[in-house]
Amino acid sequence: MTDNERLHQVQSHLILARTHRDRIKDGLTVITKGERVWVFDQNGRRYLDLEAGMTRPVHVGYGRKEIAQAAYDQMVKLCYFTPMEFANEPALRLAEVLSEMTPEKINQFFFVSSGSEAVESAMKLAKHFHFFRGERKRYKVISRRGAYHGVTGGALNVLGTVLPMRQVMEPLAPGTVFVESPYCYRCPLHLTYPSCDLACAKDVERVIQFEDPEQISALIGEPIQQGFGAYAPPKDYWKVIREICDRYGILLIIDEVICGFGRTGRWFGIDHFDIQPDLMTMAKGISSGYVPLGAVGCTDRVMDPIDIFHHLHTYSNHPVACAAALKNLEIMKNEHLIDRSWEMGAYFLDGLKTLESHPIVGEVRGTGLWLGMDFTLDKKKKTPFPPQRVIRITDRAKEKGLIIKTMGQALEFAPSLIIQKEEIDEAIRILDECIREEEKD
Ligand SMILES: Cc1ncc(COP(=O)(O)O)c(C=O)c1O
Structure with a gap:
């Protein structure tokens, strides 16, 4: 045969x-x-x-022997050790490298194996932040119609597109609130930019007031959205969203799973918009697909109140994945x-x-x-x-x-x-x- x-x-x-x-x-x-x-x-x-x-x-690109070599070397040296109470060198080094390339205040990182897991982890971290500060009513997450954030339980909840993916798994857990996306080519509000005065962003405040600001944990969004075909929002869109989140104590999660690591011509998609996220999710380009890897990054302000992050994947902070990612980022910089x-x-x-x-x-x-x-x-x-x-x-x-x-x-x-x-x-x-x-x- x-x-x-x-x-x-x-x-x-x-x-x-x-x-x-x-x-x-x-x-x-x-x-x-x-x-x-x-x-x-x-x-x-x-x-x-x-x-x-x-x-x-x-x-x-395909066929990078240096990344294979970095993974091989790390496998031989230390293939795995738990992410609980112990650290490993590549994870520590990668966290340091990322703290230098992400927006200024994104300073602490947790590594997982996919973009969906990164999204789960970010939403859990947001919940932990509020929980440890005594704001235990905050359980709702705002997402956008047209958004894609992955397919695991929590990520599926905030999936704003691809109807059958949601439908098959319904009923989904309560707690997601959807707002419109900035898709100016076919504006969902039937308005035209700039005379719309960014109605899709400003409307988020009305939704928050309706839902009860004290119940909302986070807003999640891709800086440039996949859903309608690589759609960049108007320049000031994220500034308006950031201000609204700040007014109501809501954390802003920027999902960089696609945009991150140069896809949009800057290290991160949010670099085009000059705002500071509270949390960032990453995957894909972080390791160029040579090994499965995702990450969530957050500010010190988010981590400070969290006494313990009640979360664990066996393969969190995986040394081989982190070693491959380090080599991948080195190539991106050098070239x-x-x-x-x-x-x-x-x-x-x-x-x-x-x-x-x-x-x-x-x-x-x-x-x-x-x-x-x-x-x-x-x-x-x-x-x-x-x-x-x-x-x-x-x-x-x-x-x-x-x-x-x-x-x-x-x-x-x-x-x-x-x-x-x-x-x-x-x-x-x-x-x-x-x-x-x-x-x-
Ligand atoms: C913006 C965004 N977030 C999350 C995910 C989920 O990532 P993964 O497929 O690695 O679970 C994707 C996947 O394409 C994505 O585009």
Whole structure:
């Protein structure tokens, strides 16, 4: 039996995440190898990966031997030791490095194994903060319609999008309050920026008053939101939210799971908005996907009242994951990948703008190497575009050797930060072809 036949035979034993049966009825694509921004399948076919591993973690590109070596060295030296009452060197070093690169007051860190766990930990830390200060009524969390914060219990509660994911697991625990997102292209409040006077942000205060300010623990949000396709809010949006949170003693959790570590051309997405979060969640680019790792960071003010953090994952503060992350961050610094993300992002955006002449392309946008292309059936009215047709565009692209992903009515692009101009040019050429073919259909 050949290797390929064997892969085909074993596919019935593996459960895939969020994959309709119909999508794999003709067999699986098995990715067997990665080099820089390219991946290869079981038949040796090469794909230009515009999504850094599809869930977008691989910031430094595939095949970095230095990260493998750092993980190997740490495994041999100390593979694991408990996060309770003991520390390990890589976790201590990584916490120190992060305290220097995150916003000024984010100073203490706890490491977990995913973005969802980081979100859980942040919400628990917020609850602990209020609990130890005697404000035990604060249990509600404000999230935004359209938000994505992960899939574990607490994270699922604040998931503001992808209806079936919530629906299947309902009833969810009470305590999440949703407000509107800043999605100006199709404003949920039917207003126009700037004459809207940031109504979506200011409305949060009205919701807090309605819900009882003394019951609210935290507000969580992605600095630039995935939900509608890499949507950056207006410049002052986060300032308004920060002021409202301060007025009511509510902690602000900024979810940097996607934006963090250079995705948007700054170390963190919130760096574009000049505000100070109380807590930050991170994952993906922190280790470039070489090992599972997430983190929550918070200010001393948040940690000070907390006598003990009643929380534990066996793999918290994992030494191997932290050692790999340290090497990954060193590469990002040495190769100036944050500046690169900003420069290449601008180049990519210029290329995508040339595709705005297509009748079905509504709006193209981006911050650093996180970009989106919103489709519409009518440019003037911004008529919604069937998500199935966006999926069809991604299927066409895959046939032509380009990996891209959908985000509802939009396409989203998040390549490794090492992508080169010629690769971006190649991607734009293929995208142009795919959109043209979709228009003909
Ligand atoms: C903003 C945000 N938060 C949290 C998560 C959950 O991270 P994970 O899939 O690692 O659990 C994601 C995943 O994409 C995310 O985009």
